[in-house]
Amino acid sequence: MFSALLHIKNYKLFVVNMMLLGMGIAITVPYLVLFATNDLGMTSSQYGLLLALAAISQFIMNTIVARFSDTHQINRKVIIIAALFMGAVSFSIYFYIHEIWIFIVMYAIFQGCFAPAMPQMYASARESINASTSRSKAKFANAVLRSMFSFGFLFGPLIGALLLKANGYSGLFGGTISIILFTLILQVFFFKDIKTKHSVTDATHVETTAPNMLKDKVLFVPFLAFILLHIGQWMYTLNMPLFVTNYLHESESYVGGLASLCAGLEVPFMVVLGILSAKMTTRTLLMLGGLFGGLFYFSIGVFESLIMMFVGQLFLAIFLAILLGLGISYFQDILPDFPGYASTLFANAMVIGQLCGNLLGGIMSQWVGLGNVFFVSAGSIFIGMVLIFFTKDQKFTEEQME
Numbered sequence: 001m002f003s004a005l006l007h008i009k010n011y012k013l014f015v016v017n018m019m020l021l022g023m024g025i026a027i028t029v030p031y032l033v034l035f036a037t038n039d040l041g042m043t044s045s046q047y048g049l050l051l052a053l054a055a056i057s058q059f060i061m062n063t064i065v066a067r068f069s070d071t072h073q074i075n076r077k078v079i080i081i082a083a084l085f086m087g088a089v090s091f092s093i094y095f096y097i098h099e100i101w102i103f104i105v106m107y108a109i110f111q112g113c114f115a116p117a118m119p120q121m122y123a124s125a126r127e128s129i130n131a132s133t134s135r136s137k138a139k140f141a142n143a144v145l146r147s148m149f150s151f152g153f154l155f156g157p158l159i160g161a162l163l164l165k166a167n168g169y170s171g172l173f174g175g176t177i178s179i180i181l182f183t184l185i186l187q188v189f190f191f192k193d194i195k196t197k198h199s200v201t202d203a204t205h206v207e208t209t210a211p212n213m214l215k216d217k218v219l220f221v222p223f224l225a226f227i228l229l230h231i232g233q234w235m236y237t238l239n240m241p242l243f244v245t246n247y248l249h250e251s252e253s254y255v256g257g258l259a260s261l262c263a264g265l266e267v268p269f270m271v272v273l274g275i276l277s278a279k280m281t282t283r284t285l286l287m288l289g290g291l292f293g294g295l296f297y298f299s300i301g302v303f304e305s306l307i308m309m310f311v312g313q314l315f316l317a318i319f320l321a322i323l324l325g326l327g328i329s330y331f332q333d334i335l336p337d338f339p340g341y342a343s344t345l346f347a348n349a350m351v352i353g354q355l356c357g358n359l360l361g362g363i364m365s366q367w368v369g370l371g372n373v374f375f376v377s378a379g380s381i382f383i384g385m386v387l388i389f390f391t392k393d394q395k396f397t398e399e400q401m402e
Contacts, residue, residue, distance in 0.1 A: 027172060062119060227349050230352070240258065
């Protein structure tokens with residue numbers, strides 16, 4: 001099945017670029033907080049503001065680009081190249097900006113401009129898939145692309161640690177910039193234009209303008225559901241290191257072990273779930289994923305055991321594989337004529353979920369304590385799962401694909 005995907009125009013390019021993007025981002029992001037607080041001198045509040053402004057900027061730029069990328073004659077290749085260049089610039093400000101507030105503003109602006117790169121890659125890949133003979137394998141194709149991004153995340157932190165040890169933060173940021181620019185060069189020389197009509201499906205419905213999420217429950221309900229799913233995940237991501245070290249009084253090395261184990265399990269699960277998606281509806285898989293994720297977060301508060309947390313990474317990896325591997329296909333199937341807008345809805349739900357999850361995770365850890373905060377994570381996941389249950393069937397049916 002995978003070999004058939006390699007015959008899709010540009011698919012091999014996107015497989016490589018997704019892996020490179022995951023690796024490039026993962027080199028720097030885990031160590032960004034250390035640079036901001038230890039080297040630049042930010043307070044924890046200022047670093048929180050940095051993340052919040054970057055998330056808001058990403059949401060705004062994703063939304064603006066998405067509104068025009070599907071309904072106007074805009075070359076996605078140009079959008080992706082411009083976004084990648086902005087990404088390289090966002091990490092290069094380390095070398096020439098050393099004032100905290102200027103750094104915060106500039107980083108947020110350029111990260112926002114970098115944000116459309118990934119959803120537009122997904123959108124371009126979907127257009128290639130729709131124009132190929134492998135159209136029925138769209139979910140599997142998206143799952144493979146997302147698994148390659150996670151695959152890059154496996155090696156990024158290790159490379160980052162080596163660069164940090166060898167050349168300090170200059171090596172760290174320089175490594176990320178180099179990989180992003182290399183991805184940009186591949187995009188310039190190897191991307192082949194795709195001739196598509198702006199109604200990219202053979203379905204009988206024709207939409208001429210980008211839909212409005214706030215006026216359409218078919219879009220708003222799953223968008224809200226995905227925000228809740230991501231909130232639960234980011235509350236865990238924020239509090240897990242503190243729970244392991246401060247509450248369970250275990251070594252910091254176990255924090256990296258938990259993260260690495262989960263990332264390693266995600267990659268094969270994404271591929272397997274991409275295959276299963278041909279036999280099961282995406283909505284069903286999403287509800288199953290929510291069940292696995294919610295049970296894992298709930299179990300942390302029940303067992304309060306490091307061993308059980310390691311065992312539970314199997315459940316967490318299944319949840320994340322479904323959420324990140326098939327989530328974008330879910331939105332693309334709801335909006336088959338607007339792959340750019342659909343991909344951006346998924347990306348924006350992740351951005352908002354990350355922002356709210358970090359804010360709520362900090363508040364709830366103070367309010368209910370580290371021993372109970374994961375019950376709140378589980379609650380957010382379960383509510384999102386219920387909302388997914390009430391969403392409508394996808395517009396893209398098997399009959400329409402034949």
